[in-house]
Amino acid sequence: MRYRKIIDTAIELFRKKGYRATSLDDVAHELDITKAALYHYVESKDELLSAIFSQALKVIFERTRQIAALDLSPEKKLRQIILNHITNIIIKNQSMVYVFFAEENQLPAEFSRLVREKKREYDEILSRIVKEGIAAGIFEKVDPTLLVYSILGMCNWIYLWYRPGLAYSPEDIANQYIRILERGILCEKGKSVKLRNELKDSSQEKSDKGSAGMVIERIKDLSQEMVELIGELEQVNRIED
Helix, strand or coil, X not given: CHHHHHHHHHHHHHHHHCCCCCCHHHHHHXXXXXXHHHHCCCCCHHHHHHHXXXXXXXXXXXXXXXXXHCCCCHXXXXXXXXXXXXXXXXXXXXXXXXXXXXXXXXXXHHHHHHHHHHHHHHXXXXXXXXXXXHHCCCCCCCCHHHHHXXXXXXXXCHHHHCCCCCCCCHHHHHHHHHHHHHHCCCCHHHHHHHHHHHHXXXXXXXXXXXXXXXXXXXXXXXXXXHHHHHHHHHHHHHHHC
């Protein structure tokens, strides 16, 4: 229990002051214990930061792997993962996520490599689901990697602006993001306008190509006439000679 309290306290201090500006003395003072007592649980600030990242990785994967293993269609899996990512990972653990994104460059080299590997593993879980959806004809044929980056980029930034007490609950935010992802932002009228504009642009492009084609054909005709005229002049010149 005390160890968890130490981790939570360090998370809040690292978020408010930054990792570099926070000392173990600050952590001990915030906990109202001596630095010697703190050393009973952690030996260094690096160890404390690594413990925070270990906890973050546990939170990130504990439900995600379960969802990915469910016998569900790709779109249902993706919805559940996005819902879990926003509500249980980003918002529920907002301070920890803040430290996770802001202080990764402060990790010891070996642990930093582990974190990068775990990030790639998470990306790959989503990528497999996207590829399954594309293969099944459920998702559009897009680049899976770019789609995964788009999803995570959209979801991850919530930690910077979300505040408790907003008019939107975590579930409201997640459902709105899922709706945007699945349907886009154009309403039926917007889609009709877009289609008309595309048809208009296509017609104009064909018209432009047609006009250009006419010009090219006219140049060819003039060139042929010029060749014929030169030929006639050469013939006249030979006669005169």
